[in-house]
Amino acid sequence: MGILFMLMFTLVPLFIAAVFVLVIGMIVVTAVKGIAEWADNNAQPVLTLPARIATKRLHVSGGGQDSTASTSYHITFETSAGGLRQEFRVSATDYSGLAEGDTGDLTHQGTRYKGFIRVRRPVAPPPIAAAPRAPAWTCGYCATFVDGAERKCPSCGATERKQPATA
Ligand SMILES: [Zn+2]
Known part of the structure; x- marks a missing residue:
């Protein structure tokens, strides 16, 4: 009977038992943690x-x-x-x-x-971009100062525009 033979029959089963205990221990710890969290959640308000x-x-x-x-x-x-x-x-x-x-x-x-x-x-609507205002113009016929939104001269109905004076 060699000493190795003796060790085989004592240490190997011990090692298997230790691994077994470790695995069971980990399962228990995980379960306990889960139960603790479950109980803790139950105590919390919804x-x-x-x-x-x-x-x-x-x-x-x-x-x-x-x-x-x-x-x-x-x-x-x-x-x-x-x-x-x-x-x-x-x-x-x-x-x-x-x-x-x-x-x-x-x-x-x-x-x-x-x-x-x-x-x-409700999401705030995007700011409406102000439509660029058409520049005011001067009637080429009667020299009335006309708002940019107008397409025709309100005084005489002409659409001809006086060219802006060049510098
Ligand atoms: Zn005009």
Whole structure:
């Protein structure tokens, strides 16, 4: 009986047990964190507030040779009032149905996304560019000073314009 042979039968099972404990431990920690967040969210009020979609992102995890990839969908909302940004995990349907820049009412409870209803916010109309005023002109027939909007001289009806005096 060599010492190596002895080690094989004691250390290998110990190593397997240690890995097993580690994996179980990680699963437990993740579960506890999830439960804690769930409980924390339950204690939060359900809030609906005007928001805008800032960014969207996909997160793909897994997808090795023997496992199927799972995709999670995330949207970052920006509240119009306080300028707060917060990312929520959303459903695939909401992810595909909403676009960056959409405005609406976001309902959430803590970190839990409850929904987003698109509302078109009235956007201030673009300022109407003042139409350039046609320059006033002088009637070539009766020398009446005519407003630029007029095409005919209001006094005599002539359309002929007096050429501006050249310097
Ligand atoms: Zn005239």
